[in-house]
Amino acid sequence: MLVLGTSAALLALGSGGVLLRRNPVAMLMSVELMLNAGNLLFVLAARVRGVVDGQAAALIVLVVAAAEAVVGLGLALALFRDRSRVDVDDPAEVRG
Amino acid sequence: MSGVLLWAWALTLPGLVLTGLGVGRRPGSASLAGPGVLLVVAVTWLLGSRTAAELRQVDWLPFLPDGAFHLRGDALAAVMLAVLGFVSLCVYVYSLAYMADEPPAGQRRFFMYLDFFVASMAILVLAGNLAVLLIGWAGVGLASFLLISFWLDRPGTLGAGLQALAANAVGDAALLVAIVLVPAGCGDLLTLQTPACLAVPGGARLTASLLLVAAAAKSAQGPLYFWLPSAMAGPTPISALIHAATMVAAGVYLLVRTNALLAAAPPVAVATAALGVATALGGGLASLQQANFKRGLAYSTVSQLGYMFAGVGFGAPFAAIFHLVTHASFKALLFLSAGVVIHARDGEEELAALGGLRRALPGAYAAFLVGSLALVGLPGLSGALSKDAILDAGEQANLLLAVCLFGGTFLTGLYIGRLFFGVFHGPRPDEQPIHHPSPLLLWPLVPLAVGAVVAGYLEWPAGLLSSALGETAGHAEPVRFASPFGFFAGLLGVFGFALSGWRGREQAAEPVRVGTDAGWVGAVARRGYGLADRLAAIHSGRLGRYALASVFGIAIILLIGLRA
Numbered sequence: 001m002l003v004l005g006t007s008a009a010l011l012a013l014g015s016g017g018v019l020l021r022r023n024p025v026a027m028l029m030s031v032e033l034m035l036n037a038g039n040l041l042f043v044l045a046a047r048v049r050g051v052v053d054g055q056a057a058a059l060i061v062l063v064v065a066a067a068e069a070v071v072g073l074g075l076a077l078a079l080f081r082d083r084s085r086v087d088v089d090d091p092a093e094v095r096g
Numbered sequence: 097m098s099g100v101l102l103w104a105w106a107l108t109l110p111g112l113v114l115t116g117l118g119v120g121r122r123p124g125s126a127s128l129a130g131p132g133v134l135l136v137v138a139v140t141w142l143l144g145s146r147t148a149a150e151l152r153q154v155d156w157l158p159f160l161p162d163g164a165f166h167l168r169g170d171a172l173a174a175v176m177l178a179v180l181g182f183v184s185l186c187v188y189v190y191s192l193a194y195m196a197d198e199p200p201a202g203q204r205r206f207f208m209y210l211d212f213f214v215a216s217m218a219i220l221v222l223a224g225n226l227a228v229l230l231i232g233w234a235g236v237g238l239a240s241f242l243l244i245s246f247w248l249d250r251p252g253t254l255g256a257g258l259q260a261l262a263a264n265a266v267g268d269a270a271l272l273v274a275i276v277l278v279p280a281g282c283g284d285l286l287t288l289q290t291p292a293c294l295a296v297p298g299g300a301r302l303t304a305s306l307l308l309v310a311a312a313a314k315s316a317q318g319p320l321y322f323w324l325p326s327a328m329a330g331p332t333p334i335s336a337l338i339h340a341a342t343m344v345a346a347g348v349y350l351l352v353r354t355n356a357l358l359a360a361a362p363p364v365a366v367a368t369a370a371l372g373v374a375t376a377l378g379g380g381l382a383s384l385q386q387a388n389f390k391r392g393l394a395y396s397t398v399s400q401l402g403y404m405f406a407g408v409g410f411g412a413p414f415a416a417i418f419h420l421v422t423h424a425s426f427k428a429l430l431f432l433s434a435g436v437v438i439h440a441r442d443g444e445e446e447l448a449a450l451g452g453l454r455r456a457l458p459g460a461y462a463a464f465l466v467g468s469l470a471l472v473g474l475p476g477l478s479g480a481l482s483k484d485a486i487l488d489a490g491e492q493a494n495l496l497l498a499v500c501l502f503g504g505t506f507l508t509g510l511y512i513g514r515l516f517f518g519v520f521h522g523p524r525p526d527e528q529p530i531h532h533p534s535p536l537l538l539w540p541l542v543p544l545a546v547g548a549v550v551a552g553y554l555e556w557p558a559g560l561l562s563s564a565l566g567e568t569a570g571h572a573e574p575v576r577f578a579s580p581f582g583f584f585a586g587l588l589g590v591f592g593f594a595l596s597g598w599r600g601r602e603q604a605a606e607p608v609r610v611g612t613d614a615g616w617v618g619a620v621a622r623r624g625y626g627l628a629d630r631l632a633a634i635h636s637g638r639l640g641r642y643a644l645a646s647v648f649g650i651a652i653i654l655l656i657g658l659r660a
Contacts, residue, residue: 018643027639088639 003044010037022087024076028069035065098149101141101169104177105218105232107134112211115204123200124207128188131214135181141174142564150224157227160275162283166224172417172568175561176221176349179421180342182547183428184214186540187337190432193536194333194439206246206331213239217342221349225283226275229350233271233314236343237264243338244330255632256326262631263323267313267347274306289357300361307354308368315347315401318371321379322628324398328390332435335390340397340431341424348404348420355413355570366494369409373497373504376402380507382621384514389438389445392515393430396471399508400427403486406501412489414562414572418555419486422478425547426470430512432544433463436537437519440530447515452524459533461520463541468516470548472509472589475578481552484582485575498581505585509592516593517600 010033017030039058046054080086108130120126148170157163188210195203216239220232237260245257275283282293294300311317316324327339338344351358351368358365379399386392400423407416437453437460438445454461466477473480483505490498554561555575562572578586 015647019640019647022640089637 003040007037007040007044010034010040022089024072024079024086024088027088028072028076031068031072032065035061098141098147098169100137101174101177102149102151102167102222104134104137104169105215105222107131107137107218108211108214112208112215115207115211118204122192123203124188124192124195127207127211128185128192130211131181131184131188134177134214134218135185138174138177138181141169142171142178146171146174146564146566152224160227160283161278161280162225162275163227164225164283166228166284167222168224168285169222170568171565172349172353173221175417175421175565177218179424180214180217180221182543183341183424184210184337186428186432186544187333190336190435190537190540191331191333193534194435195331196534206243209239209242209246210337213243213338213343217346220346223285225285226271226278227283229285230268230271230275233310233346234264234268236338236346237261237268237314240264240327240338240343243334244327246330246334250329253329255629256323256329258632258635259326259628260323262628262634263313263316263320266320267310270306270309270313274303274310277306278303285353286356288354289360294360300357301364304354304357304361304364305367307350307357308364308371311347311350311405312371313347314350315344315405316398317347317375317401317405319624319627321375321398322624325382325386325391325394326625326628328388328394332390332431332438335394336428336431336435339394340427344397344401345404345420345424348401348408348416351405351408352413352417352569355408358408359411359570365409365411367409369406369490369494369497372402372405372407372409373500374402375399376406376501376504377507378402378620380504380511383511384507385621387447389434389447389450389515389519390431392447392511393427393434396430396508396511397427399504400471403483403501403504406497407486407489410486410489410493410498411570412486412493412573413570414565415482415485415489417565417569418561418575419479419482421554421561422470422482422548422551425544425551426467426479429463429541429544429548430467430471432541433460433467434519436460436463436533436541439537440533441528442531444528447518449525449528450519451522452520453530454520456530457520457533459538459541463545464516464520466545466548468512468593469590471512472593473505473582473586474590475583475586476552478548478550478552480582480586481556481575481577483585484579485555485573487582487585488573488576488579491579491581502581502585502588505589506592509589509594510596513593513596514600517597521597522600 014030014033014037017033018027021027021030039061042054042058046052076086083090108127111127111130114126115124148168151167153165155163156165191206195206213236216232216235220229220236223229223232241257241261244260245253247253277296279293279295282288287293288303289300296302313320324339324344328335358368376399379395379402383392383395383399386395404416404419407419437450437457440457441450444450470477470479473483487498487501490501556577559574
């Protein structure tokens with residue numbers, strides 16, 4: 001129950017961060033929080049059921065999260081180089 | 097051969113990669129082989145033994161009722177691929193010259209988008225079930241957006257592309273709902289009408305209505321017409337290939353492919369016919385109000401697609417496909433010759449600034465004249481035969497709607513005559529210099545002009561097209577060279593054409609601008625454009641809003657999932 005609560009709290013924190021923050025680095029960190037909330041559930045389920053599938057899934061999530069962070073940080077860096085301040089809503093001006 | 101047909105969607109992909117890598121002395125020349133091979137494959141199949149082939153990979157998307165990767169190469173697909181290959185080959189060659197002023201990187205991007213479009217369109221027509229259809233359906237929508245917005249530095253192009261995306265989203269959503277709602281194991285496009293597949297609340301009526309909404313969005317019918325005139329912001333070869341000949345006809349293709357389902361839901365069939373007739377008349381009226389050359393032609397496309405919808409609604413899917421084939425030829429011809437004019441005048445598209453170009457551009461003049469006469473249905477040309485087939489079907493199915501369509505042929509003559517005489521006859525409004533078109537711009541007009549004249553004889557008198565299509569396009573009534581109804585429709589069209597020529601001589605062309613005009617046509621059009629802008633505003637580009645929408649969507653899905 002404690003683990004479930006922690007996971008739900010992490011997910012809520014993470015989604016709140018994605019919705020409210022406009023700094024891409026902070027948004028990426030919030031996404032990581034949400035992913036880790038999922039990981040926690042995977043590991044918990046694996047432990048309860050006595051199989052390792054959940055742990056394998058958690059490892060895959062970690063790898064995907066690392067790849068996602070690379071792309072996200074690359075975008076943030078490109079944005080920063082372009083206009084020396086990072087706000088995810090700035091590129092909206094590109095639309096016609 | 098039939099196995100090759102199934103893989104026809106992959107034929108332009110090597111060209112896409114090679115052009116992307118910069119192969120070929122002239123950007124885009126590496127892509128030319130793709131549509132040529134596509135045309136050869138489709139025509140060889142049609143001339144050969146015509147054995148249908150299927151490819152089915154079950155459990156490709158196991159969460160859907162029918163998630164197989166299912167392709168079907170049959171006669172209807174082959175005819176559509178032949179049309180696609182024919183028009184796209186002409187457009188590829190034409191684009192080599194038309195886009196030659198772009199920087200090389202831009203030209204490569206252009207041809208890569210074209211290759212992507214042809215591949216998606218081929219998937220669309222080869223799809224055996226709804227899930228695969230949606231891939232092609234969304235792919236051609238994306239290609240359309242990318243090509244409308246090709247000139248990002250020009251004002252209004254991105255807005256026009258977003259309007260197309262918004263209209264396409266309506267159609268995609270309807271198709272997606274249909275994919276999810278059909279019972280397990282149903283999704284094959286040919287068996288949607290079987291009793292086991294109609295076991296949903298709403299039955300045939302619901303599924304057929306969803307497909308009708310999807311088709312109307314793709315083919316710019318009824319209230320969803322608005323994106324097609326805006327799509328003229330893209331390069332003219334794109335207007336010819338995607339927004340006249342092939343992609344916008346995908347809605348008609350879908351309804352023909354599922355014509356058995358439509359026959360099982362008579363009210364939806366009547367609604368299809370009524371929608372088509374209303375759009376045919378409305379598009380004709382709107383074309384008369386346009387100040388822009390290409391927009392005038394775009395409304396003509398909207399109107400002609402209305403004829404095809406009416407044909408499907410009248411229970412004559414073959415007549416609709418026949419008109420689709422002939423229309424592809426003469427409308428691509430009209431757009432490409434319009435492109436010659438626009439290219440010669442450095443991108444000038446306003447009718448007020450064009451005029452008297454008959455002597456300066458004889459090739460474009462002759463081509464536009466042939467295309468116009470095929471469009472109005474001069475007896476003997478391709479458009480006359482196919483329009484006659486639709487009117488004949490209407491006479492038997494719903495006389496009132498057929499009479500309205502009959503009157504629409506007069507509008508057709510009026511609006512195309514207004515464009516033709518306004519651009520090529522009369523005095524030159526100014527003495528701007530005219531670039532003489534390169535032969536590469538003119539040669540692709542020749543096969544299209546031949547097609548515009550003779551495409552009708554694919555069916556009359558020998559019935560080649562209907563015997564090739566077999567039962568894939570429903571039962572085909574024999575086409576008559578000129579039924580009394582169709583013959584007078586053709587004469588009425590020619591009369592309208594001549595009348596606008598006579599009016600053009602009486603008074604200098606004074607096009608009424610949409611937006612400044614107080615008439616009801618202008619008012620309706622303004623409503624449509626307002627709606628389009630509001631729909632396009634959904635794409636705000638603000639990350640937070642997209643994230644919020646996703647969170648709400650996930651919450652709704654979770655709530656529904658937990659309750660079930």
